[in-house]
Amino acid sequence: MVHTVLENSSRPDRRGWMSNPAPAGRTMTLFIILLGAAVVCSPGPGAYAGNNGPVMHPHQSGESGQEPVDELFGYYVVRRPGVEELKVVKGINRLEPGDEVLGGPFSLTDAQAFKKQRTGMTDTDVTVVDRSGGPVQPAEPDVVLHLSLDAVVDGKIQDRSQSSFTAVVHGDPLLVDTPNGRGLQFDGRDDWLLLPADPYLDIHGSMTLMVMMKIPESARSEGLHMIVWHGDERGGRDPYSFFISSGRILFRRDFPKTVMVGWSLWNLDFDRYHVFCGVHRRHEDIFEIWVDGELAESIKGSGKISYDTKRMTTQIGAMESGRSQHFTGILDDVKIFQRALTPDELRRESLALLGR
Ligand SMILES: [Ca+2]
Numbered sequence: 001m002v003h004t005v006l007e008n009s010s011r012p013d014r015r016g017w018m019s020n021p022a023p024a025g026r027t028m029t030l031f032i033i034l035l036g037a038a039v040v041c042s043p044g045p046g047a048y049a050g051n052n053g054p055v056m057h058p059h060q061s062g063e064s065g066q067e068p069v070d071e072l073f074g075y076y077v078v079r080r081p082g083v084e085e086l087k088v089v090k091g092i093n094r095l096e097p098g099d100e101v102l103g104g105p106f107s108l109t110d111a112q113a114f115k116k117q118r119t120g121m122t123d124t125d126v127t128v129v130d131r132s133g134g135p136v137q138p139a140e141p142d143v144v145l146h147l148s149l150d151a152v153v154d155g156k157i158q159d160r161s162q163s164s165f166t167a168v169v170h171g172d173p174l175l176v177d178t179p180n181g182r183g184l185q186f187d188g189r190d191d192w193l194l195l196p197a198d199p200y201l202d203i204h205g206s207m208t209l210m211v212m213m214k215i216p217e218s219a220r221s222e223g224l225h226m227i228v229w230h231g232d233e234r235g236g237r238d239p240y241s242f243f244i245s246s247g248r249i250l251f252r253r254d255f256p257k258t259v260m261v262g263w264s265l266w267n268l269d270f271d272r273y274h275v276f277c278g279v280h281r282r283h284e285d286i287f288e289i290w291v292d293g294e295l296a297e298s299i300k301g302s303g304k305i306s307y308d309t310k311r312m313t314t315q316i317g318a319m320e321s322g323r324s325q326h327f328t329g330i331l332d333d334v335k336i337f338q339r340a341l342t343p344d345e346l347r348r349e350s351l352a353l354l355g356r
């Protein structure tokens with residue numbers, strides 16, 4: 001069923017949305033069918049274990065300087081049976097039977113633009129519609145995880161990003177009032193959250209970690225406090241981690257050669273909530289720490305993750321499945337983006353969390 005519909009659909013050329021579909025679209029469509037079939041036929045969440053990982057478009061990383069959008073995790077614009085508005089779907093494995101793919105894979109921004117353009121075309125084709133409505137809602141930039149930590153239901157926390165993950169709560173972190181509704185207070189002993197192994201969180205390229213939190217003054221001098229960790233049982237093989245150690249906040253990636261950027265918490269106002277970001281700009285080989293929307297530290301560093309990461313999980317507030325580095329303090333919001341946010345976006349997102 002999926003196959004029939006996809007075969008009938010055309011895949012517009014990335015550089016010419018308005019033009020007629022190029023002949024190459026046919027090949028691409030077939031490729032999507034094959035890839036789609038492979039994903040659809042694979043059993044359950046472990047589907048990626050035996051595969052070769054994301055397939056990149058060799059020509060998409062070209063002239064524009066934009067990062068490549070891969071077939072598995074890019075955004076697609078689809079017409080879904082029974083749904084009037086065109087839909088933007090993230091990831092080819094989220095296509096549903098009957099979906100007609102109009103374009104993709106795109107970055108989120110491109111997908112929104114494409115959707116808008118197609119919607120406009122349909123309107124003029126069919127009937128004249130007054131389009132003097134409000135401004136276009138800005139799209140949230142490639143966020144793959146957003147835990148607002150406002151509620152815990154049956155020991156679980158719902159992710160608010162398009163990924164719709166469920167985080168499992170371990171221990172008994174306390175729900176407390178925070179600037180953004182509520183947050184979770186971790187006791188530093190046995191409280192932590194587990195997210196599933198999923199390709200969305202298995203980020204190898206550019207990324208942004210963003211956390212709004214309040215930490216006790218003791219963090220200035222003592223202890224190891226894990227905030228966000230991605231890894232498995234192997235030491236020194238952590239694709240990303242964000243933590244406090246010896247009075248510094250650190251963003252680290254093991255390639256496996258470690259690259260780490262840190263910033264001293266010595267002068268931090270511990271009575272307030274702060275937004276910390278760890279950013280990796282792969283194309284520029286830069287690692288950054290941002291504090292409350294300002295660049296605090298940056299270093300040059302590069303590497304390509306050279307080990308298997310497919311079964312790795314993401315954990316909040318501890319590492320190694322809750323065996324070490326328990327976080328002490330309050331987490332209000334945790335966000336992960338699968339690209340490096342621009343300085344403007346970092347400022348805007350941080351200040352929005354801080355309510356300024
Ligand atoms: Ca919150």
Ligand SMILES: [Ca+2]
Pocket residue numbers: 171172173187189190191
């Ligand atoms: Ca506890």
